[in-house]
Amino acid sequence: MRIRYRPVSLWPAAHAADARRPRSQQTKLGASDTVCARRAGYLLHGRTPTDTGEKRKAILGTWLHTGILDAAREEYGWLVERRVEDETVRGHIDAVQLDSTTAARLPKRLRPTLPAEETTVEDVKSKSTYQWDSVVRYGASEAELRQVYLYADLLGTEGFASVRGQRQLARLGPVPVARIRFRFMNRDNGDDHIQEIAYEADRARRARWWVQQVRAAASPEELPRTFQGPGISVICDHCPFRTACWGPLVAGRSPQSQLIHDDEERAKALAEYAEVSEQIKPLKDRQKLLRAKLDGSEPGVYGDNVLKWSGGNPTKVDDVGAMVSLYRRAGLAVPMAPDAAAMKATLEGAGIPVPTRLDHDRRTAVSINVTARKKP
Ligand code: SF4
Missing domain, CATH: 1.20.5 (Single alpha-helices involved in coiled-coils or other helix-helix interfaces)
Known part of the structure; x- marks a missing residue:
């Protein structure tokens, strides 16, 4: 007997490799963990994740990220994936472009091919086409800004962390940052979009204050949920603490229903x-x-917007006639099912009510109907 060979999926290997990455194991609060206050609390208190979730998109993002940053390091001499930290928070800055004065203080091999006009901290974010319009219109989210401001503030106050592989950089001491740059990459078609903003000390202070609030909480449950929960926020849908935060999912009930008590x-x-x-x-x-x-x-470009149309195509339906021909050619018996539509029409024509029964496997959608109360 011939054994059918099936190639293995690479996703289990990718998940295992991702779980071993230093970022996946860290329990100290990282700048990239500052998306949601409650989630940051779970991490800081060392709680065990309750959910695994789908990580394939995130893993693809990490691979894309690594490839782009390697190219920037090899071709432009950018400082990539550099660690910054203090006693409360730490992180890896995607890329730092030093200005010429600061770059001149480094040994030649560490200087960028092209120094920046002013020292810039860059963060690379991969996005799907689905998110692209919002990225181009509104730019980085609050959480993304907070993360990069934390990096920039750590660099400006502490400098590069004194760890293996970047001791020379650490000797620079604090490196004030003048500009922040987001480089958004569309992982479906390779489009990129850049957003640059001047560094604002006030925003950095707010980001640090946010971390202080998380650190001051006695338990994660004291901290607000930054997002609106599974089914409404995709961040919650893929959160490793989803069950700890919202409890187990109950069929037919939204998790948010527990927010109303009386x-x-x-x-x-x-x-x-x-x-x-x-x-x-x-x-x-x-x-x-x-x-x-x-x-x-x-379709076309009109002012600041692009008009595209989708849909409007004929839909596919089962070709019963073709199926009957195929059956006959193959010598198979064509099933003779009762024609429910014709029977219904005959009964209705004769004025006889059409019998119905309840199908408990199929339910109608639950819709809310709110009307004003009649005043007595
Ligand atoms: S489920 Fe949502 S609100 Fe709760 S910790 Fe995770 S991201 Fe935050």
């Missing part, structure tokens, strides 16, 4: 729901009108 809170949430619905309605109507006005417009 009728008073229910009344408050209902009032806000009604108010938000009222505010959204004119916007939705306006959007419908604008969509209708744009109908038939050619």
Whole structure:
């Protein structure tokens, strides 16, 4: 008998290698762990992750990241993946481009091919096409800004960490940062988008204050959930502390339902729901009108926006006639199922109610209906 050979999947190996990376094992708060206050609390208190989640996209991002930074180091002499830390927080800066005055203080082999106009801390972020429009329109998120401000502040106050492989850099002492740069890479098509901002001391202070609040909490549960929970936030959907934070998922109940404890809170949430619905309605109507006005417009660039159309293609349906022919050619019996639509039409035509039964495996969608209470 011939044994069918199946190539192994590389994903188990990729997950194992990723779990061994220093960042995956660190229990001290890293700048890249400052996405959510509650999650940072779990890490700081050494809690064991409760969920594994899907990591393939993150692993692809890490690989892309490594490749790009290696190229920047080899071709431009940038300082990449350099460690910065103090007693409360640490991290690895993706890339530092020193200005010519600071670069001149380093041995020749560590100087960049092209020094920056002003010392710049760069962070590379890989994104999907799905996130791209929001990246180009709005730039880095609050959490991404916080992370990079922490790196820049550590570099400006402590300098490069004095660890193996960067002792010469550490001898520079504190390196004030003048500019922050985000380099967004689209991992689906290779597009890149750059956002540069001048370093603001006030923003750096806010980032440090955020870390202090997390460190001051006696338990992670004291800290606010920065995101709105599984099913609403993709960050929560993939969070390794999802169950610790929101409890086990209960079928038919949103995890957020536990945020309401009594009728008073229910009344408050209902009032806000009604108010938000009222505010959204004119916007939705306006959007419908604008969509209708744009109908038939050619795709293209108009002002600051790009118009594209998708969909509108014929949908595929089962070709029963072709299937019957195939069956007949193969000498198979064509199944003769009752024609429910024709039977229904006959019964309705004769004025006889169509019998129905409840299918407990298929449920209608649960929709909320909020109306104003009648005043007595
Ligand atoms: S589940 Fe969401 S809110 Fe909770 S810790 Fe994780 S990211 Fe934060």
